[in-house]
Amino acid sequence: MNPQTIRSMNEEDRLQRLEQALSAKHLICSSEGTITAFPPILRRPYRIYGLCLMLCRRGSFDFRLNGREGSAHEGETLFAPENATIEVTNCSPQLAVHVFAFHVEPIRDIMGNLALSMYPYTELSAETCHVWHTGEEDELLQYIALLDDTLKHGQELFNSFEQKLLLIGLTYRLCSIYSRKLVNRSSNLSHKNETFIHLVDLIEQHYRKERGVEFYADKLCLSPKYLSNLSKAISGYTVQELVFKAIVREAIMQLKNTQKTVLEISEELNFPNPSYFGTFFRKQTGMSPLQMRRNEGK
Incomplete structure (x- = not known):
């Protein structure tokens, strides 16, 4: 052959x-x-x-x-x-x-x-x-x-x-x-996307403590309403939704890859107590933090 x-x-x-x-x-x-x-x-x-x-x-x-x-x-x-x-x-x-x-x-x-x-x-x-x-x-x-x-x-x-x-x-x-x-585009769309990139970079730096659109709008010298509309138009998510996604992502990583307790994780993410954190987490993911941990292999 x-x-x-x-x-x-x-x-x-x-x-x-x-x-x-x-x-x-x-x-x-x-x-x-x-x-x-x-x-x-x-x-x-x-x-x-x-x-x-x-x-x-x-x-x-x-x-x-x-x-x-x-x-x-x-x-x-x-x-x-x-x-x-x-x-x-x-x-x-x-x-x-x-x-x-x-x-x-x-x-x-x-x-x-x-x-x-x-x-x-x-x-x-x-x-x-x-x-x-x-x-x-x-x-x-x-x-x-x-x-x-x-x-x-x-x-x-x-x-x-x-x-x-x-x-x-x-x-x-x-x-x-x-x-x-x-x-690299020279259009107005490029300027908006560059602003959006700065926004998500700020969120990555501050999401553990800052969850309100006002903080990020102030950092970018924009009005909260304008920034919220820009974020929604580009990504389909509001500023707060992006912050919540960052919190959930970090929480899931900690639950699946560390031995930290739910209390320790909630404190690290600046929740007032584990119960508040658990309610937030369930609303975002459909399961409790412990259920997520038990599903780590799936």
Whole structure:
């Protein structure tokens, strides 16, 4: 059997695995390398239950993303938003593309406000599509290659933890790429997004003590109403909701990764007493702090 036939069989296997993973909505769905065609599931409207990257390494492909037509060419990456509907409509004969999709939920509680709010996929602008040449495609592929390797190890003891850490690293890299793109714009939208970045940075510094919009508005020399409207328009969350998300994220991290008591955690997060903290936590997460701790392996 010649090497070309072996490569073709390998790609056929990988296409089949990708089709099955997308159909089953696996945590990670990857082409595990470049492919020269898309699986059938992506050639018809498909709703992505996570985030999806399509890195075009050679040739080009056309697509329909949430009803909008677009195309990606050699050296460009398509960033498909969470819960978007995508359909690949045409491919060039010399296509080589790397497809990678992953769910956000398993890492959402671990990620900071900046990543949650500055997602490349939160529709921060009215762009007609999400395609551009980042200049960092090779670095993204390094993350993806490491994640692809974890797919070979199944349910091994530490494999799921490694996957989460790698997914967090990849997501932060994507957020970094996207925030640079936004800040470098010369439009009024760029100024608003730059203000928003400063806001979430302030929240990361002060959320343990400062929970009112007035504090953050004063720091940014803005009116509370204007800042609240800006935050809601950009991220879909009010300033207070972003603060609460930061508190909950820190509380979950402490509950799952330390032996601190609920009293100690509530004091560290400046709640007047454990009961008040427990009421707040249940309202935000649907479970008590102790229930969250008991669910640490899930």
